[in-house]
Amino acid sequence: MIKLTIRKKLVIVFSALNILTFILGAFSVYNLAMVNNEMNTLYNMHLKGVEYIKDAQVNLVTIGQDRNNLILALGSTVKKRYSEEIQKSFQSFEDNIKSFKETVIVEEGLQTSDEILKLWEQLKPKEEKVIDLVLKDKVEDAQLQSLENLIIMDQIKVKINLLVKLKNELAQKAANESQMAYSKIRVITIIIIASNILIGIGIAFYMSRTIGTPIIRMAEATKQIAEGDLSVQSIKLKVKDEVGELANSFNAMTEGLREVIRNVVDASGQVAAFSQELSAASEETTASTEEVASTINQLAIGAGKQAQDASEVSDVVHQMAVGIQNVSSNANLVLSISLNVSKEANNGLDEAKKAVEKIYQIKEITEESAVSVRSLGDESVKIGEIVEVIKGISDQTNLLALNAAIEAARAGEQGRGFAVVAEEVRKLAEDSTASALQISSLIENIQDETNRVVKIMDITMEEVLEGVEAVSKAGSSFELIFKEINNMGREIEHINALIQQIAEGSQSVDESIENIASIAEQTAASSEEVSAASEEQASAMVEIANSAQELARLAEELQLNISGFRL
Secondary structure (H helix, E strand, O other), rough: OOOOHHHHHHHOOOOOOOOHHHHHHHHHHHHHHHHHHHHHHHHHHHHHHHHHHHHHHHHHHHHHHHHHHHHHOHHHHHHHHHHHHHHHHHHHHHHHHHHHHHOOOOOHHHHHHHHHHHHHHHHHHHHHHHHHHHHHOOHHHHHHHHHHHHHHHHHHHHHHHHHHHHHHHHHHHHHHHHHHHHHHHHHHHHHHHHHHHHHHHHHHHHOOOOOOOOHHHHHHHHEEEEEEEEEOOOOOOOOOOOOHHHHHHHHHHHHHHHHHHHHHHHHHHHHHHHHHHHHHHHHHHHHHHHHHHHHHHHHHHHHHHHHHHHHHHHHHHHHHHHHHHHHHHHHHHHHHHHHHHHHHHHHHHHHHHHHHHHHHHHHHHHHHHHHOOOHHHHHHHHHHHHHHHHHHHHHHHHHHHHHHHHHHHHHHHHHHHHHHHHHHHHHHHHHHHHHHHHHHHHHHHHHHHHHHHHHHHHHHHHHHHHHHHHHHHHHHHHHHHHHHHHHHHHHHHHHHHHHHHHHHHHHHHHHHHHHHHHHHHHHHHHHHHHHHHHHHHHHHHHHHHHHHHHHHHHHHHHHHHHHHOOO
16 A cells, blocks of 8 residues: 555645646636637638628629719719729729638639639729720710620629628538537536536545544544543554554554553552551561560569570561561562653653644644645636636627627618628627636636635644644643652652661661670670660651551552543
8 A cells, every 4th residue: 555645645636626627727718719719710701701792792883883973974074083983993892802702711602702703804894995985975885885784793793692691601600610619618618617526525525534534533532541541442544644653653652551550550559568568567566676675674673584585586576677678679679660650651751742743743734735725716716817808808799799780780781691690799709708607607616615625624723733732631641640650769769768777777686686695694784775776676667657658648649640540
């Protein structure tokens, strides 16, 4: 299984979201470019072509009218003016037909355009002949020639009407293709946006499950530990990122804490037992001391019983020395255990600090994730601004189409074809506006989803902060346990020192009694010294008893402190 850190996961997730957003934006820009190309084609190849052919029709009509006016005109100045107007119309007609030919993209249109030019090559000399006849005052000949010219002119008009019809058909075909392309683009855009939304939701759930859920589980377990419940189950995760490492460290910390508490429970029980044994030993020693004092008094009464009493005292002191040695050994054992417990508590404290550091790392990564998601929301706002620009362009196109329709209405019957094209352009502009509105709505949905992901990140941040607080409380509990164990170790060292003093005192007593047994003749003289030694021993026994009681009290406090933990 590939080990992915949280940082890598977040980089992959938001890279995927950025790629999806880029795909959607690129697709939208590409489709807008296609729509723009279609509009340019419709205008340049069809609308402009209709405009050229309509102008050619007007030129042809103007030529006929100016020719008739020329025939009927009186005066050379008027005739010259009409002849010049006819020559200008000749040039305009030729230019319009040639310009129209450049907008034709089908063979039929090119062929018809060529036929019009051929007919024009026949008509133009004849019209120039009419002008020449009129200028020579041959009006009747000019009228006959003009009647002959009408036949060719009607043929040209028929060809022009064919071109107008062809352009209208091509414009309608282009409009239908644009509508089909729009429908296809709309379906694909909806599919891409729906896919982006589903992928975003899936990513959000995945991140919540891989990061949020384990953190919540560890926070709940930490809360139970802080309340003294150490029976929490180990948190097992399949992930190999920082959360998985944190869970493993948390499990190790919990197990180490359980072991520490078990050792402390055992050690506190042993300390209580040792304190009871020490108390019993001190009572026995006190009784022995009293017997020694009684023996000394009897020595003053009778030297005969001195040797026997000294022997009994020697046995008692020897037993006391053995008991004190046992207590000393047990005290050393308790001291060793307390040191081990202190070491384990220190290790647990280190693990708790590591857990806090890990959670702070998760907190920083979550904050970076929230910043990336908010940046994604800002980018979607920019896309929305681009859509507003597209809507403005569509509105301007609609206004141009309306103006074109008005101009076509002014042109009357001759502008009807132009009006049809203007209406189609207006519809295409309205469709573009509707598409821009749909894209704007989809962008708003993406922004809503982005805001919802930000809210999820904020909730995750709150959960991380609660985990930090819970782990900090656990660390504080470790510090308290560590201090209590160190205090217990110092008390045990003090008790051990007192026991060593008692052992040394008992050895001195034993030596003194042996001297008493060996020098029975000096018993009376040494009785005062032995009495003083007995008093010192009694005082030492009182100290031992007090120390034993203090040790018992510390053991009870330790048991009380750990009684709140449930293993």
